[in-house]
Amino acid sequence: DKFAFLYEVVGFRCNKIERVFIKSVSGFSSFVDFLVFYQEKQPTQNDIPLYAIEETKTDDKESRNTGVYQRASKFVFVEIYYPKIKKVMLYNLKIEQKEEPTATYIFGTRLLLTLGVEILGKKLGSKIFQPFHSVNEIVALKRAMRKAHKGNIPILIKKVGNKITVSGRLFKSGGLAHDPNIGALSLISAVIRKLGWTGEIVITKHGLKQKHLQADSKFIKIANHLRLQIQGLVLPASKMRENYWKYETEGEKFGTIFIHLVVENFTKGFSIFENHAGCEKGYFITSDGKHIPLEKYSDRKAYKAGNKKKIISIPDLILIDFGRSEIINIEGKKYQFRKDGIKELKSFGDIEKTYIKKYYPKFKIIRTVVLYGGTEKKVIEIEVGFLLNENGDLVLGIKAPALFKEAIKNLLDFWS
DNA sequence: ATATAGAACGGTACGGTGGG
DNA sequence: CCCACCGTACCGTTCTATAT
Numbered sequence: 001d002k003f004a005f006l007y008e009v010v011g012f013r014c015n016k017i018e019r020v021f022i023k024s025v026s027g028f029s030s031f032v033d034f035l036v037f038y039q040e041k042q043p044t045q046n047d048i049p050l051y052a053i054e055e056t057k058t059d060d061k062e063s064r065n066t067g068v069y070q071r072a073s074k075f076v077f078v079e080i081y082y083p084k085i086k087k088v089m090l091y092n093l094k095i096e097q098k099e100e101p102t103a104t105y106i107f108g109t110r111l112l113l114t115l116g117v118e119i120l121g122k123k124l125g126s127k128i129f130q131p132f133h134s135v136n137e138i139v140a141l142k143r144a145m146r147k148a149h150k151g152n153i154p155i156l157i158k159k160v161g162n163k164i165t166v167s168g169r170l171f172k173s174g175g176l177a178h179d180p181n182i183g184a185l186s187l188i189s190a191v192i193r194k195l196g197w198t199g200e201i202v203i204t205k206h207g208l209k210q211k212h213l214q215a216d217s218k219f220i221k222i223a224n225h226l227r228l229q230i231q232g233l234v235l236p237a238s239k240m241r242e243n244y245w246k247y248e249t250e251g252e253k254f255g256t257i258f259i260h261l262v263v264e265n266f267t268k269g270f271s272i273f274e275n276h277a278g279c280e281k282g283y284f285i286t287s288d289g290k291h292i293p294l295e296k297y298s299d300r301k302a303y304k305a306g307n308k309k310k311i312i313s314i315p316d317l318i319l320i321d322f323g324r325s326e327i328i329n330i331e332g333k334k335y336q337f338r339k340d341g342i343k344e345l346k347s348f349g350d351i352e353k354t355y356i357k358k359y360y361p362k363f364k365i366i367r368t369v370v371l372y373g374g375t376e377k378k379v380i381e382i383e384v385g386f387l388l389n390e391n392g393d394l395v396l397g398i399k400a401p402a403l404f405k406e407a408i409k410n411l412l413d414f415w416s
Numbered sequence: 417a418t419a420t421a422g423a424a425c426g427g428t429a430c431g432g433t434g435g436g
Numbered sequence: 437c438c439c440a441c442c443g444t445a446c447c448g449t450t451c452t453a454t455a456t
Contacts, residue, residue, distance in 0.1 A: 064421055149453030152423050
């Protein structure tokens with residue numbers, strides 16, 4: 001009757017693959033979304049994964065540097081541990097892809113291709129999207145791109161003799177934290193090295209001071225690996241951790257992901273909104289199956305003017321129970337923070353008014369907390385619908401939604 | 417004037433750290 | 437040992453000069 005923290009994917013057939021298992025892991029520094037191993041036994045630190053996969057929902061249409069640059073540092077980083085790993089950038093787009101690719105997108109994607117990254121989930125015109133063959137080609141394409149507007153620091157690549165300079169702001173909110181540019185500069189530098197350049201590579205116009213360079217930062221690690229210089233500053237030597245990943249045992253999302261999957265696989269209910277990861281982009285699914293992005297603020301102007309209450313708080317998961325005409329708004333938390341979860345239930349008024357009641361007017365709305373962690377085998381708080389504890393015990397709350405009870409019952413029946 | 421696109425900025429989770 | 441604090445990483449949205 002216990003969850004073993006291992007999921008098996010069923011319902012497919014493949015001659016080369018008998019069974020597929022999924023387990024939660026996390027990284028110590030920069031880390032891709034998925035590692036795929038092809039082997040008999042559960043992976044250990046000694047095993048080498050076949051694929052490293054990075055996923056995004058951001059299209060060129062929404063953002064240029066985030067869509068293509070921001071994730072790139074992960075591919076550069078993972079190669080330090082697994083030089084031969086197959087790298088995949090997976091665009092999981094729920095909206096229409098932008099018709100004409102922008103120059104930034106073409107430039108970034110060609111860099112990724114040169115690094116050996118396979119692009120999935122997007123249509124790539126085969127004439128435009130070719131790997132680069134020389135450093136000069138990269139310099140020329142970047143130079144031909146539209147210039148950044150005044151006040152911004154443009155990314156520019158210059159080659160003089162035995163030295164290449166790459167400009168780009170790396171300073172953000174008090175430190176070396178400008179993610180899109182950490183990605184862009186890592187990617188550009190890695191590709192230049194890949195094309196055989198052994199001369200100097202100097203990062204300029206970064207906006208950093210010496211104290212911002214911490215040996216633990218992912219960019220400093222990459223800079224050491226690629227032998228980059230940061231203009232005007234001394235690059236601290238970085239020490240790489242021995243391992244790239246570990247099995248995850250802590251995250252609050254264990255609980256909400258579990259209930260999400262059990263409901264979808266063992267009842268007729270399903271998710272109409274999910275946000276298991278922090279700032280993940282989420283779509284609300286309407287009654288006729290459309291995906292709509294959620295507004296972030298109930299009153300944008302007021303929020304920007306300082307009224308922080310005008311943000312729309314979103315649940316971690318919204319499940320729908322058609323049979324009982326119920327919609328379940330779920331907040332996920334670790335067991336020790338259950339009080340915070342109960343408090344947050346009170347803030348779901350906006351989303352219920354703006355989205356749920358609008359698209360599902362006849363449904364009854366239930367708010368509940370789903371917990372992970374601890375070793376308790378029961379929960380006292382009536383606001384808690386379900387608890388998965390760290391021993392794998394499945395604990396239904398006193399007033400658990402009927403859909404939860406049905407899901408757990410069917411799950412246990414299936415396995416007994 | 418206005419849409420575009422290059423770049424900056426914002427919000428959340430989590431782990432390390434140090435004081436009580 | 438607990439917990440507040442802070443920095444890093446992650447994943448988005450927003451800003452705004454410029455091209456059209």
